[in-house]
Amino acid sequence: MNRICLKSIITVLIFSSFWASCTTDVAITGKIKNAPSNYKLYLIRPEQLNEVAASFFGNVIDSATIAEDGSFSFQQFSGNSASGLFEIVLQASGKAPNYLISEDPKTSNYMPVIFQQKSIKIAANFDEFQQSFSIENPSEENKALLQLRDIKNNAYKKYLANKTWQIEDGSQLLEKEEAILNYQKSLMNFADNSEHFLPAMQALRWVSPESDFERIPEFLVRQCQKWQEKNITNSWLNELCEMGSRKNLPVLIGDTFPEAMLPSITKDSLSIIKNLGSKLTIIDLWASWCVPCRKENRKVLVPLYEEYKSKGLGIIAYALESNEKAWKMAAESDGADAWIQLSELQGDDTDFLKKIRIRTIPANFILDKNGIVIAKNIHGEALIDLVKSEIEKE
Template structure:
């Protein structure tokens, strides 16, 4: 009798296990699947900085893909609130289930989605074009926002970045490539600015810079931190973002007053920046180097003509060089015709107090300052810089 009772209990448990409903299931199109593992991984980015980042998300589970492309996750995540998860596929030979590709939205290998307790999610995708073809049956508002973000990212990539990876990187093109990168990132942050849902907005911010480098979009990122901190001040990701893009970690922002730096002026000793600003309508603080090809192009093609046109009308250029060799610095100044304006350098390469104070890591960089040292604009190049100087000095 005991044996019959035990068999009955085991049978019930077995039937319950077999009939357990999948909380996440889907079908993958296995066309062009020869290079891909027949597996789907569930990855949990525990922190904001782990979203869209390789090797740091926690691998929660995996599911086998059968010959028809079907897979199921039956072990429900033990979360009691909304969380962001990443559904990931990997190529053959990849050792790490949590490696996430961010090179091209057409072929990137993961999709972020929001899970809430009680969800039963059904998805589809082409395994070889996972992110771009990923779909969710009857998506929630949050997941619909993520699908819209995916489409925006794909369109922006094609508009601004597609084809740049294989470019030759000619000196004339480098600044244009950087501008394209900025426009791509701005479109993602504009999505976050319009978003009503926190997690899709956070994904947009991470996709704007998977490396968490917001130096070139400092004002945009800082504004997003302020927005989400006002809406969700206790959320851990909001706090992480606030720390990451605090004013202490970003370059001087537009609208702020630049510190009164002491600059070692070429052939003229040390001078405070505020002394240089006195009596000037507009000062361009230009950060460059003799070894920086785009900087050299800008010297010759943009700054010399601007100087010639406006130096008698209250326009000044203060150029700071990231130099180790005084000879190379002097040669570049003379060759570019840049001897017309002021130059400073600590001759300590890129490890110097100037870069530390302004919290800069990337050149070329520049700040357009009024007489009080207020940053009016920054990192304008080419025609954008010409237009700003023309407009400002014509209508100060």
């Protein structure tokens, strides 16, 4: 064989080897134990931030049949596919590939992964797919996702699993809300401390798949500021910061509470700012039909006001009422007529509620003597402790 031919063969072999490595090394493969024959795996790519962890959104990039030994490989997904955050979904035949089960981590049928143009090998059990999901030699970002998964699972077990609340009559609504908030705080803490943008965004979506951040708007603001300062170049950051825009959020901790002149229960129009307590003010949003609000009136606010009104505590209540008689009767029955009562008597469609951007009650804002919001949505014993601490400060 002459040297020209030998050289050509070597060139072809090298090129073939290079091409093969480009097309076969970059892949997502793995093994799923005990998967029934009617299940497949799907690779979903969320295009927008609000599509992450949301059912029926995201593009189906590839599908994989699970062999009898549990092995699978996404055949169409290759190095030509864009890097980023994907969701691997375990789905039964006949169901939408991008239908995600998120409520209980034990039954969740998907797991987010971050693809960075190199192969990923995974393993999981059919039962408890998300909880058992593992990645061989994961990247730092995928390590963060696995850590986040564990944080979510542990928080769910601690605060939400096997919990029941009497919410039909509203009597345990605040207890349920507190449990959900504690669960969310675990995920928010991860996002606040994460060095990786995409895992932080996954945490944000798990905090509220419904994109309801009315109770925790400060979290959105922190996240926007954090990643802007790190000069992240990702379209999801624009979405995050639009969500975290102050024009879309309730009054924040650290803000000056807005002034408003509102009709009182005695028909006078009163200024909020001119009626602040000399040390502390509770702006309380309630209604006669709100069971936990009525409970808070009687068991928390009345005793607090009686003990601390002479020491600088003020309470200004705003009632989401359309029935003046029901409002007055409820305030008198609860003893809540002892403090300032305001209402536009237009239910929940009022200029004041639009100004402070609140839709959910019970809600409250705790203001210092200058009208600065120092805390929000504090109830029960936590509110009692806060008032006592702030009033008794030197």
